[in-house]
Amino acid sequence: MTLALFTEQLLNGVQFGIMLFLMAAGLTLVFGVMGLINLAHGSLYMIGAFICATVAVATGSFWLGLIASLAGAAAAGAVMEIVVIRRLYARDHLDQVLATFALILIFSEGTRWVFGSFPLYLDIPPILQGAVFLPGGVQYPLYRLAIIIAGLAIALGLYLLISRTRLGMRIRAGESDREMISALGVDIRTLYTIVFALGAALAGLAGALVGAIQSVQVGMGEPVLILAFVVIVIGGIGSVKGALIGAILVGVVDTMGRILLPQFFALFMENAQATSVGSALASMAIYILMAIILALKPQGLFAAGA
Amino acid sequence: MADAAHNDTAILELNQLQKSFGALKATDDVTLDVRPGEIHALIGPNGAGKSTLIHQIAGSLMPDAGSIQFLGEEMRSMSVAQRARKGLGRTFQVSSVAPEFSALRNVMLSVQGMQGSSFRFFKPVMRDRSLIDQAHGRLREVGLEDRANVIAAELSHGERRQLEMAMALALQPKLLLLDEPMAGMGPEGSKQLTGYLDTLRHQVPILLVEHDMEAVFSLADRITVLVYGRVIATGSVADIRANRDVREAYLGEED
Amino acid sequence: MKRETIINWVLGLGLLAFPFAALYLDEPFYVTLATRVAILALAGVGLNIALGLGGMVSFGHAAFFGIGGYVAGILSQHAFNDEPLFTWPLLISGTSDMPVIWLVAIVICALVAVFIGLITLRTSGVYFIMITLAFAQMIYYFAISWPSYGGEDGLSIYVRNGFPGLNTLDPLQFFLICCAALMVCLLLSARLRDSRFGAALQVARQNDVRLAATGIAPLNIRLVAFIISAAMTGLAGALFADLNRFVSPSMLSWQVSGEIMIFVILGGVGRLFGPLAGAALFIVLEFYLGGVTEHWQFFLGLILLGVVLFVRGGLLGVLAGRRDHG
Numbered sequence: 051m052t053l054a055l056f057t058e059q060l061l062n063g064v065q066f067g068i069m070l071f072l073m074a075a076g077l078t079l080v081f082g083v084m085g086l087i088n089l090a091h092g093s094l095y096m097i098g099a100f101i102c103a104t105v106a107v108a109t110g111s112f113w114l115g116l117i118a119s120l121a122g123a124a125a126a127g128a129v130m131e132i133v134v135i136r137r138l139y140a141r142d143h144l145d146q147v148l149a150t151f152a153l154i155l156i157f158s159e160g161t162r163w164v165f166g167s168f169p170l171y172l173d174i175p176p177i178l179q180g181a182v183f184l185p186g187g188v189q190y191p192l193y194r195l196a197i198i199i200a201g202l203a204i205a206l207g208l209y210l211l212i213s214r215t216r217l218g219m220r221i222r223a224g225e226s227d228r229e230m231i232s233a234l235g236v237d238i239r240t241l242y243t244i245v246f247a248l249g250a251a252l253a254g255l256a257g258a259l260v261g262a263i264q265s266v267q268v269g270m271g272e273p274v275l276i277l278a279f280v281v282i283v284i285g286g287i288g289s290v291k292g293a294l295i296g297a298i299l300v301g302v303v304d305t306m307g308r309i310l311l312p313q314f315f316a317l318f319m320e321n322a323q324a325t326s327v328g329s330a331l332a333s334m335a336i337y338i339l340m341a342i343i344l345a346l347k348p349q350g351l352f353a354a355g356a
Numbered sequence: 357m358a359d360a361a362h363n364d365t366a367i368l369e370l371n372q373l374q375k376s377f378g379a380l381k382a383t384d385d386v387t388l389d390v391r392p393g394e395i396h397a398l399i400g401p402n403g404a405g406k407s408t409l410i411h412q413i414a415g416s417l418m419p420d421a422g423s424i425q426f427l428g429e430e431m432r433s434m435s436v437a438q439r440a441r442k443g444l445g446r447t448f449q450v451s452s453v454a455p456e457f458s459a460l461r462n463v464m465l466s467v468q469g470m471q472g473s474s475f476r477f478f479k480p481v482m483r484d485r486s487l488i489d490q491a492h493g494r495l496r497e498v499g500l501e502d503r504a505n506v507i508a509a510e511l512s513h514g515e516r517r518q519l520e521m522a523m524a525l526a527l528q529p530k531l532l533l534l535d536e537p538m539a540g541m542g543p544e545g546s547k548q549l550t551g552y553l554d555t556l557r558h559q560v561p562i563l564l565v566e567h568d569m570e571a572v573f574s575l576a577d578r579i580t581v582l583v584y585g586r587v588i589a590t591g592s593v594a595d596i597r598a599n600r601d602v603r604e605a606y607l608g609e610e611d
Numbered sequence: 612m613k614r615e616t617i618i619n620w621v622l623g624l625g626l627l628a629f630p631f632a633a634l635y636l637d638e639p640f641y642v643t644l645a646t647r648v649a650i651l652a653l654a655g656v657g658l659n660i661a662l663g664l665g666g667m668v669s670f671g672h673a674a675f676f677g678i679g680g681y682v683a684g685i686l687s688q689h690a691f692n693d694e695p696l697f698t699w700p701l702l703i704s705g706t707s708d709m710p711v712i713w714l715v716a717i718v719i720c721a722l723v724a725v726f727i728g729l730i731t732l733r734t735s736g737v738y739f740i741m742i743t744l745a746f747a748q749m750i751y752y753f754a755i756s757w758p759s760y761g762g763e764d765g766l767s768i769y770v771r772n773g774f775p776g777l778n779t780l781d782p783l784q785f786f787l788i789c790c791a792a793l794m795v796c797l798l799l800s801a802r803l804r805d806s807r808f809g810a811a812l813q814v815a816r817q818n819d820v821r822l823a824a825t826g827i828a829p830l831n832i833r834l835v836a837f838i839i840s841a842a843m844t845g846l847a848g849a850l851f852a853d854l855n856r857f858v859s860p861s862m863l864s865w866q867v868s869g870e871i872m873i874f875v876i877l878g879g880v881g882r883l884f885g886p887l888a889g890a891a892l893f894i895v896l897e898f899y900l901g902g903v904t905e906h907w908q909f910f911l912g913l914i915l916l917g918v919v920l921f922v923r924g925g926l927l928g929v930l931a932g933r934r935d936h937g
Contacts, residue, residue: 087737089869137920143737144668148876149919151869155912163906276748276865283741326758333752337745341730344742348734414824440826452821454814465814468807469825474832480805487807527826 057188059309060302065194067301068201072256073278074285074293075208076249082288083221083245084139089150090130091253091278092271093157098123098254099261099270100161103170112175116258123254124247131246136239154272162268169265172258197259204252205294212290221245277304280340286350295351300336307332366391366425367531367561368413373422375408375585382408383419384585390531395553395562397572400582401605406565407449409582410535413563414446415439427530441472445529445560449536451516455509459500459519462508463491466526494522498552514545525560532560538568546571573597581605615931619884623794626652626887630786642782643854644898648891649789650850655874655886656796657843662872663881664804665836666816667732671743672871674727674750675720675841677863679848681754682716684766684858691769709774709788712849720845721838728837732830744865751863765859772853779853789850793887796843801883803839812836844871877918879925888926 077091101122106115134153138146178193212218220241257271264270281300285292312328319327343351366389375383382405390396400406411417413424415436424431431439440446453462464487468474471486481487495501498518503511511519517537524532537553538546550571553562557577566572572579579596581589589599596602626649633641654676661667689696689705696703706712731742755763771779779785803809811832814822819829852858861867870893878889896914900907922929 081737087740134916134920143740144662144872144876144880145919147668147670147740147869148873149916151873152912152915152919155908156916159906159909159912163909272865276744279741280745283738283745287737326756330753330756333756334749337749337752340745341742341749344734344738345730348738350738416820435828436820436823437826437828440824446824448820448824452818452824454817454821456817457810457814461810465810465822465827466825468810469827472826474807474811474827475835476807477809478802478806480802481807481810482805484807523821523825 053186054188057184057186058190059305061190061194061198063302063305064298065198065201065301066305067298068198069256069260070274070277070281070301071201071205071294071297072252072259073274074281074297075205075290076252077278078282078285078288078290078293079221079245080249081282084242086135086138087143087146087150088135089147089275090153090157091249092275093154094123094127094130094250094253094271095257095274096161096268096271097126097157098257099172099266100165100170100257101254102258102261103172103266104165106172107170112173112262115172116255119254119258120251123257124251126254127250128243128247130250131243135246136242139242158268165268167268169267170261171265172261174262193262200259204255205290208290217241217244277336280336283350284340284343286352289350289352292350292352300339303339304332304336307335311335367427368563369423369425370409370413371423371425373409373412373424374420375412375417376420381585383412386422386582386585386587388580388587388590390561390563392561393557394577395557395564395575397564397566397576397579398582399566399569399572399579403584404582405585406582407535408585410533410565413533414444437469440469440527443527443530444533445524445527445531446533447517447520447524447535447537449539451513451520453508453516453519453523456507458505458507459495459511459515459522460488460491460504462519463494463522463526464488466494466523467491470527490526491522494526495519497525498522513540514542517541517545517549529560532556532562534562534564534566536566537564538566538571550575613931615882615884615927618927618931622884622887622891623797626793626891627790630783634783639782642786644894646782646786646789646854648887648894649786649793650847650854651871651874651894652887652890653789653793653796653850654844654847654871655878655890656793656800657840657845657847658871659840659875659881659886660800660803660812660843661837661840662875663885664809664816665812665833665840667833667837667840668740668872669743669837669840670740670865670868670872671727671745671747672841672844673863673865673867674747675724675844676848676851676867676871677750677754677858677860678720678723679716679845679850680852680858680862681760681766681848682719682845683712683772683849683852684768685760686712686715687768687770687772688760688766707770707772709772709779709849709853712772713792713846716845716849717842720841720848724838724841725834727841728834732833732837744868747863747865747868751860751865754860754863761859763860765857765861768852768856768858771856785854789854792846792850796846797883797887800843804883808832808835873915877915877925879927882925882927882931885925885927892926 073091073095077088080086080088098119102115102119105118106112130153134149138149174193178196180192181189182192182195184190212221277300281296282293284299285296308329311332312325315324315328368390370386370388373383373386386409398406408417412419415434419432426442426444454465464481467487467490492501492504495504498521500515500518500522503515508516508519537549541549546568553575556562564575573593576593578590578592580587581596581602583605588601588605589596591599626645629645630642633639658669658672661669686705687707690707696705727743727746731739731746734742760766771785773779774788777784777788779788811822811827815829815832822829848862851862874886874889874893876889877892878885878887896911897907900910904910
């Protein structure tokens with residue numbers, strides 16, 4: 051494999067990881083602050099993608115679509131939180147899993163009802179089309195590079211939000227001591243709604259950004275959701291830093307595994323067999339990674355509150 | 357094993373136990389023993405490291421160094437369950453029972469643990485006389501027999517304490533580890549429990565961690581005083597009352 | 612008789628009588644529906660041992676369901692093609708004999724459960740939920756990308772596997788086999804619940820610190836319960852493959868884990884007949900709503916949501932009142 055191909059795949063892995071981070075950040079915040087497992091987070095991702103695709107087609111502007119998906123997913127998240135989710139905070143994980151599983155059914159089938167079963171397609175905005183030349187003669191799609199940069203900027207923004215602002219202070223207080231924060235007179239219900247809507251907006255943004263690379267369709271959220279769970283468990287539930295590192299780890303291991311493992315097995319197997327063994331192992335790689343990490347550190351890499 | 361003469365008779369023997377959390381030495385070179393027929397009280401101000409010490413004896417914390425001999429056997433690397441099977445019965449600072457089970461079934465579980473027979477999948481426990489009879493006996497011993505069929509969650513605070521005691525006794529322990537049994541009992545309850553523990557010492561030696569000084573002074577054969585993780589004195593009630601260091605470090609604050 | 616006992620009898624006899632009524636009314640399709648209920652209930656009975664008695668919220672039981680299914684599919688494919696499974700170190704050939712298939716499914720699921728359990732049971736709470744899910748996904752992706760047994764397309768069972776002395780191709784007889792398997796497992800789990808092991812398992816859920824203090828190691832108890840739970844769900848998987856005469860990675864998907872969990876919760880967590888009540892309600896809803904609108908999943912979601920939010924304790928909680936622990 052050439053260095054150029056290697057670099058390209060590595061960047062693809064990072065880009066995938068950044069997508070996962072946008073999903074995982076919301077999940078890990080919601081779990082850290084409210085103690086809630088939200089399986090319906092993938093539905094918010096799907097909603098973001100559908101809104102972006104619809105608005106982009108209607109207005110002809112990807113950027114309007116992007117803004118609409120952010121706002122729409124945040125609104126959907128806020129409504130979801132107020133109508134359903136807030137009744138679940140005091141329940142056990144079992145009820146949370148079941149209720150949010152029910153939400154997936156409602157959102158997926160509802161979306162299919164409105165948009166039908168055919169996938170929608172979203173074009174990359176003209177300004178981000180084409181490729182850039184990176185040092186070392188690597189040619190890389192501009193759009194994917196933009197996703198990486200945007201994602202890192204969002205990670206930085208999230209870090210500043212949590213460590214430097216009043217809202218962030220309350221979020222951190224909510225993670226460590228729920229009674230204290232309400233004793234301080236913070237309106238905890240509003241705080242929870244804001245945190246949930248923030249997570250929803252990030253998920254919707256991820257969906258919209260990916261919508262221009264893949265097709266937009268019902269059920270697109272769940273595979274990403276499960277990967278995002280793997281990410282937050284690896285990173286340590288409740289830790290945004292853990293989510294970022296876990297996400298990039300998962301993105302890179304998954305992408306590189308698919309390229310490297312078949313080649314690795316080809317060193318001492320015949321080609322057809324090496325491909326099947328390698329790709330079987332590659333598709334399991336991140337789950338093996340997770341099992342190993344949890345076997346060593348049962349609370350993940352950066353356990354919050356540990 | 358070293359100075360055999362009196363240590364051979366000790367039930368529990370802690371030797372130079374060490375446990376640190378970061379820079380904090382929670383257990384600092386603690387050596388103490390519990391002998392047959394005695395109530396050995398462990399006292400100390402809040403934060404003295406009593407809980408940390410109990411965790412190490414019970415097996416939920418691993419000491420950094422030192423030894424824990426129980427009936428002449430090194431216990432350091434045994435799990436909580438193994439230590440219980442060896443004969444270490446305990447009650448908890450905050451009562452710990454199976455809340456959804458009746459008092460009787462709680463004690464039956466202890467009998468089952470003592471018999472070491474939990475991998476039986478088919479015979480209903482409620483038809484198992486060997487469990488039921490012994491459990492009733494233990495409940496009778498602690499005076500909880502007429503509450504046998506009440507769900508543990510619905511027992512009063514004092515009754516849950518009694519239940520824990522019955523569960524500990526059902527293990528037929530060689531040593532009882534009682535973590536603040538008087539807490540929240542009220543003067544009348546404390547008095548009753550004190551009388552009960554007084555009779556119990558002939559059946560099983562007790563390591564008693566307690567804040568209630570009246571109870572400690574009336575019950576203890578020996579007292580060990582723990583301050584900042586260190587043993588500052590061990591001796592009879594009179595020794596401890598007279599000890600200057602203890603008065604300064606501990607009793608002084610109480611007055 | 613206690614109210615729950617009466618309801619259990621009604622549920623059990625109702626399931627048994629349903630196919631006969633269907634045949635009498637000349638609606639043979641309903642026999643298959645009842646068979647589905649019996650098999651899925653069995654998968655739930657398995658999960659209920661881990662989840663209801665032991666408090667282990669496994670979100671990965673599809674792994675065992677699917678492995679059971681693949682055991683049935685793979686063994687019968689080898690028997691059908693008359694190719695041995697292995698020639699070294701022993702000659703092992705396929706089989707189309709149900710009892711043998713069940714035994715293999717149970718043993719393999721138990722072995723996989725030992726492996727998964729030893730790793731996952733070190734964690735608790737949400738970590739346990741997620742890591743069991745991850746193991747199931749691992750096996751799911753393995754099944755998709757391993758080409759020997761159909762990969763993504765799955766594997767057909769051309770002729771339903773046989774049972775000595777019975778004609779399994781007759782829907783009623785196959786139903787009776789599944790129903791018998793369900794009843795035997797229900798009986799086993801009733802005995803297990805009331806046994807010494809069951810007492811320890813239930814305390815492992817309520818208060819594992821106390822369990823250890825009585826000299827019983829919680830991890831061992833949980834592990835054994837997890838293995839038994841996996842074996843029952845694996846048996847259900849083998850039957851499910853024979854019902855559909857088809858097995859595919861979808862049996863291993865996380866949605867299946869979610870559905871098995873739904874049967875248990877819908878019926879009432881930890882209730883003996885809860886999984887049967889839950890599976891029956893789920894299948895009836897699916898079937899009824901599916902006949903009314905193609906968007907039945909939307910309404911199913913609404914109903915499930917309503918049940919979680921407003922009906923505590925599941926169906927049996929409503930019908931029979933609070934759980935009785937004696």
